[in-house]
Amino acid sequence: MIFNIILLFIGTIAAFWISAICGGGASLILIPILNLLIPTSVVPFSLTIGTFTSSASRIAVFKKHIRWKIFFWFVPFSIPAVLLGAWLIKYVNPNYLQLIVAFFLILNLPELFKSKNNETENQKLYPNFLLIIIGFCAGFVSGITGAIGLLFNRFYLKFGLKKEEIVATRAANEIFLHLIKLIIYISIGLYSQTALWLGLTIAVATIVSSYTVKYILPYLSEFLFKKIGYGAMVVSGIILLVGTSQKVIQQDKISFSATHENSESVSKISWRNTDLIIEFAFDDGFEVERKIHPNELPDHLKEKYETLKDQYDKIHLEKVFTINKKPIYEFYCYKNGVLTKFEI
Structure with missing residues (x-):
């Protein structure tokens, strides 16, 4: 168990470095790892402890970059959705939703091959009312899987946010969702002592990651930041698809x-x-x-x-x-x- 915690700690620091550089995705990277250590039903609890701490530490580091306009459109509609998602986790197999998430992530593959000029010409900002839909979907997916990360990173990019603004605004949007999820998971018994220790390990690692990544972001261009983000979406989707497919095949005897x-x-x-x-x-x-x-x-x-x-x-x-x-x-x-x- 101690060896697993050490590996998870080191892996989490690296995953949240990648997450900050890509605008998200650490949770989706950690899901296959946690699936090997604890039952799928309590994976969201461990993830949420870590992601809550990560959001809090990123707000502390990047608070001046928060886009409050997006925050006020996003949060009110995500809260009821996360309540619904967390309640459904007792009745819905999260593995199937993870498969859907994996396919959505892989659909970002064409974005990797767009040139800088072509991307600038085709850039169309999304209207504000879409934040209502995005907030609701983000809350629902987060409630069931414990992660949102890269799945909705594309929408932040389409709203024209810079790299520091994406990191800060996402953290502000999601910290309330993570807090609500923790309360719900505990109230309905979707946690365990092992899941708690793994979650605390992730939490400590995210703090280390958040306070060191601020020295990395200034060296990345906006174009490279986006390409790394889309690349991470595709890679995370493939990893999630392979890992979750194996679990579904074993559980459902396909x-x-x-x-x-x-x-x-x-x-x-x-x-x-x-x-x-x-x-x-x-x-x-x-x-x-x-x-x-x-x-x-x-x-x-x-x-x-x-x-x-x-x-x-x-x-x-x-x-x-x-x-x-x-x-x-x-x-x-x-x-x-x-x-x-x-x-x-």
Whole structure:
């Protein structure tokens, strides 16, 4: 445990240096690391302890650069959203939201290849009313995952903020969200002693990072700052996508298999306790098959099932979907090891 804390401390300092240079993203970098150390449900608690401390220390260092106009548009609408997100964390698997966040981050890839002249020509500032939507979405995502970071960094860049202004304004916007989340996580029991120690480790590391990064920012141009920011979004998205995908596959027992027999190509996708079979034959085209329970049969087929049930040892049911055709039902009836198939 001590070794993990030391590694997390060093990694957090580096992550929040990168975060300040990129305008955000430390939380998204730390999520895959924390996923290895503690359960996913308490990862937001650890992250929020660290990000709250980071926001407070950055406000202290960069307070003169805060854009208060954006603050007053952003915060009032983010607070109810973070309450909703933190409440839903007990009912929603955060891994799936992390996957969505990963895809949004990767979508910033084209921004890396824009030239300086092209970026200046295409620069259009967003209207103020979009801050309402951005604030609400940021609060909601933050409430569930414990992080907002780079996901909304693009919007700060589009509002024309300079690098120090992005660091300061984001910290001011988010500190209230982090405080509210901490209160909610504790009240609904989404924390643990290990998560607390890891969170305090992150908190101390963020203070060290915030007070040393001010010596780095003056050496970066605005153009380089933006490119590093977009690059960090894409890299964080890829890391988050790979790490979270593996957890989803393990938790939900997702598997994929494919076979080829004669003129038919059959693919089988399993998710949790559900199998989805995709078949392609040159004469019949694409078919999608799903195993069903007898209760899912139409009323007139339930009677047939009851009749067949007395005649066979076991019956497996599948519903078959074909393009431009009505669904059909397949009865796989077994008796003494012999299969009899009915299509209705």
